[in-house]
Amino acid sequence: MKKLQDIDLYSVYCKWRQGAGPFECFFRAANFTSLKHFNNFDLLEITLDKDKIFKEIEKIIKHSDTKKTLFMIEMDDVEGIKTAYLLQDEQKLKPILTFNNPLHPNGLIGKIEYISNLLKLGEQLNPIKPEGFVFILNQNRFGDYQDEELKKFFNNQYELTDEDLPPYEMLCQLGFEEIIYMYNMKQLKEDVTSYFQYLNDKKFKVIHHILGEE
Numbered sequence: 001m002k003k004l005q006d007i008d009l010y011s012v013y014c015k016w017r018q019g020a021g022p023f024e025c026f027f028r029a030a031n032f033t034s035l036k037h038f039n040n041f042d043l044l045e046i047t048l049d050k051d052k053i054f055k056e057i058e059k060i061i062k063h064s065d066t067k068k069t070l071f072m073i074e075m076d077d078v079e080g081i082k083t084a085y086l087l088q089d090e091q092k093l094k095p096i097l098t099f100n101n102p103l104h105p106n107g108l109i110g111k112i113e114y115i116s117n118l119l120k121l122g123e124q125l126n127p128i129k130p131e132g133f134v135f136i137l138n139q140n141r142f143g144d145y146q147d148e149e150l151k152k153f154f155n156n157q158y159e160l161t162d163e164d165l166p167p168y169e170m171l172c173q174l175g176f177e178e179i180i181y182m183y184n185m186k187q188l189k190e191d192v193t194s195y196f197q198y199l200n201d202k203k204f205k206v207i208h209h210i211l212g213e214e
Contacts, residue, residue: 002120005040012122019094019130022174026096026135026164031110031118034102044116048082053211057083057182060209061091066132070166070176074137074183074192077114084136085121094130098164099138104154109140135165137192139185160191168202178205184212 013032020027050058061071073083077099084095103110142157171179179199181192188196196206 002043003040004035004038004043004115004119007043007119007123009035009119012119015125015127016095016097016122018125018127019088020096021094021130021133022170023094023096023133023135023166026098026166028098028100028164030100030102031097034104035115035119038103038105041112043120044113046117046120048086048121050086053079053184054083054086056211057087058091060180060182061087061093061132064180066093068175068177069132070171070179071132071134072137072179072181073134074139074181074185076140077110077138078117080136080138081114081117081121084134085125087134088125088128092128092131093134094128094132096133096135098135098160099141100158100160100164101138101141101156104156106152107154107156108145108149109138109156109158139183139189142189159189160195165192165195168199168204171199171204178207180207180209182209182211184210 009032013029017024017027017029057073064071071093073080075083080099081097084097087093088095099110101107101109103115137160142159145155181196199206
């Protein structure tokens with residue numbers, strides 16, 4: 001069984017980042033740098049299944065112009081990493097991981113299942129010449145926790161800021177004409193809502209697609 005210390009963290013980080021091109025500045029390293037301070041532990045076995053949600057995402061991408069469309073997908077961290085890997089491997093879309101929380105053995109965000117997928121799938125990534133880009137957002141980046149939970153766990157929640165998502169001017173300079181935002185939450189988080197309002201004020205097209213409704 002593979003352990004954390006069997007992983008070259010810097011190499012895996014580079015594989016995830018490689019090919020990010022103009023969006024490299026949005027790729028976050030906090031997950032990888034914080035793992036350097038963990039005690040050694042066994043990584044879990046991982047599985048990659050193309051479920052109904054992923055097939056729906058594939059369908060949306062195949063019917064889009066990846067040169068003019070920037071994709072954003074918001075899912076829980078484990079499914080987000082699996083989706084990121086599959087989209088790079090099969091669709092040649094470069095995932096931009098915006099997960100900006102330091103990992104902690106007792107953290108609210110980023111359990112062993114997530115860490116195992118992040119590292120093991122990262123090891124398997126092959127370099128690509130991207131045909132498009134997809135921002136991966138963690139829908140559990142912050143939430144409503146009770147005081148007792150906050151006392152029991154390390155609070156490593158975070159919000160997306162102006163520095164985490166591309167500004168209007170950048171999108172236009174790169175030739176993007178729209179964003180397709182895919183998610184399966186009942187209510188959008190305040191940070192991403194604010195970002196889309198900003199783009200709306202600039203008259204930039206944002207298409208919302210709720211996954212799982214087909």
